[in-house]
Amino acid sequence: MNLTLKIWRQKNADDAGEFVTYQAKDVSPDMSFLEMLDVVNEGLTSKGDAPIAFDSDCREGICGTCSLVINGTPHGGQKATTACQLHMRHFKDGESITIEPWRARPFPVIRDLIVNRQAFDKVIQSGGYVSASTGGNPDANAIPVSKHNADTAMDAAACIGCGACVAACKNASAMLFVSAKVSHLRHTPPRSTRERSTCPFDG
Amino acid sequence: MNIFKAIFHSSLGKKYIMGLTGLALFGFVIGHMVGNLQIFLGQDKLNAYGAFLKSMPKLLWVARIGLLACVGLHIWAAVKLVRENRAARPDRYVQAKRMGTSFASRTMIWSGLIVFAFIVYHLFDFTIAPDYTGHDDKGRHDIFKMVVLGFSNPFSAIFYLIANCLLCIHLSHGVKSLFQSLGLSTGQFRSLFNGIASATAWIIFIGNTSIPLAVLLGFGKEVLK
Known part of the structure; x- marks a missing residue:
């Protein structure tokens, strides 16, 4: 399949940035979205042009590194999948696709489609963690956790911290990320009194 | 003054301020409507309510003064x-697909400001400088006649219809958001509160x-003779 890509190019945080149009030819429908971009980048590199910078890591949908707004939707139109698990068969031959970075003030663009998501680390540093004693594994049932709490914590732990909630929110708010971390940690085993009193993440 | 800083900064x-002042104003809107619907019980009942x-x-x-403070804070x-x-997204998306937002939620500031302008007009129209200040045969301000006279002007009546349409769009999102902002809209309560918001807005x-419409359709015309 052949596609027209309208991609955001920006040299660094201070650059104004602009859209550049590329033609992606002979794209296999079985490629992931990122593999399609890899092929486009190979073409650019062989011509001596700078490849399109985009984030990726695990490429199996669990790390939350990819960060593309595809046709106006973070991670593209397929529900509950990251861009790396979005396959080209979901697009039509000859389609024009717009690709932008996450756009939010706390996520400044580093280059092209890569944004700096350290703002999330600051949220976690403010109390979104649990202290664990080092040493051997504790006994599995030493601290009883109810099934309900375990399930709720696991649901919240499904947040992989990719930042799509901030990218999608019309107010660029991190409320979903923060609430996922709060729900995750407050349903896990009780922490020391010291942590409870200083940690905003304890309910 | 940590709590003051936490709330205002x-x-x-x-959002708590929005929700709580909104709740007070919503309560007023309900009371105002119930009071005014007494127009359908006749001239005597409505004028008695005004005198009361x-x-x-x-x-x-x-x-x-309480309502004015609520409006100001809101x-x-x-x-x-x-x-x-807006400052949180200085660079806007060139192509953005709307997700999880309703027309009401995207236009809250505009529906709110237009309704505010309407409230100022409405206060001058019926409270601060009413066109008609006559009295009924029991010596009470003849509110019934004032309202019928006011809404006999189709432009005024249509403005009231449009403003109420915007008010209810505003409330349909505002009422459900106030429960959300106060952290009450969780689990099975969410659909309940959303239902309350739509039902009360309607x-x-x-x-x-119903009041300007009824007058436009001829209700109460006999008092104008």
Whole structure:
């Protein structure tokens, strides 16, 4: 399949940035979205042009590194999948696709489609963690956790911290990320009194 | 003064202010509608209701000043929040697909400001400088005649219809958001609160617009003779 890509190019945080149009030819429908971009980048590199910078890591949908707004939707139109698990068969031959970075003030663009998501680390540093004693594994049932709490914590732990909630929110708010971390940690085993009193993440 | 700072400087605190002042104003809108619907019980009942409200000036002024404070805080917090929200995304998406937002939610600031302009007009129209200040045969301010006279002007009546339409769009999102902002809209309560928001918005729309509509269709014309 052949596609027209309208991609955001920006040299660094201070650059104004602009859209550049590329033609992606002979794209296999079985490629992931990122593999399609890899092929486009190979073409650019062989011509001596700078490849399109985009984030990726695990490429199996669990790390939350990819960060593309595809046709106006973070991670593209397929529900509950990251861009790396979005396959080209979901697009039509000859389609024009717009690709932008996450756009939010706390996520400044580093280059092209890569944004700096350290703002999330600051949220976690403010109390979104649990202290664990080092040493051997504790006994599995030493601290009883109810099934309900375990399930709720696991649901919240499904947040992989990719930042799509901030990218999608019309107010660029991190409320979903923060609430996922709060729900995750407050349903896990009780922490020391010291942590409870200083940690905003304890309910 | 940490609590003061937490409420007035954080976005969450400002949303509490929005929600609580909105709740007070919502309560007023309901009371205002129920009171005014007495127009359908006739001239005597409505004028008696007006005289009853005027018979307790201290309470009336406490309510007025309280409502004015709520309106002031509500608009202040709204403008602050909108500015902060816009500042959070200085570079807008060139192509953005709307997700999880309703028409009402996207236009809250505009429906709110237009309704505010309407309230100012409405206060001048019927409270501060009414066109008709005559009295009925029991010596009470003839509110019934004032309202019928006011809504006999089709432009005024249509403005009331449009403003109430915007008010109810505003309330349909506002009422459900106030529960959300106060952290009450969780689990099975969410659909309940959303239902309450839509139902009350419709009830207020029908209740409030019924008065100018009825007058436009000829209700109460006999008092003008």
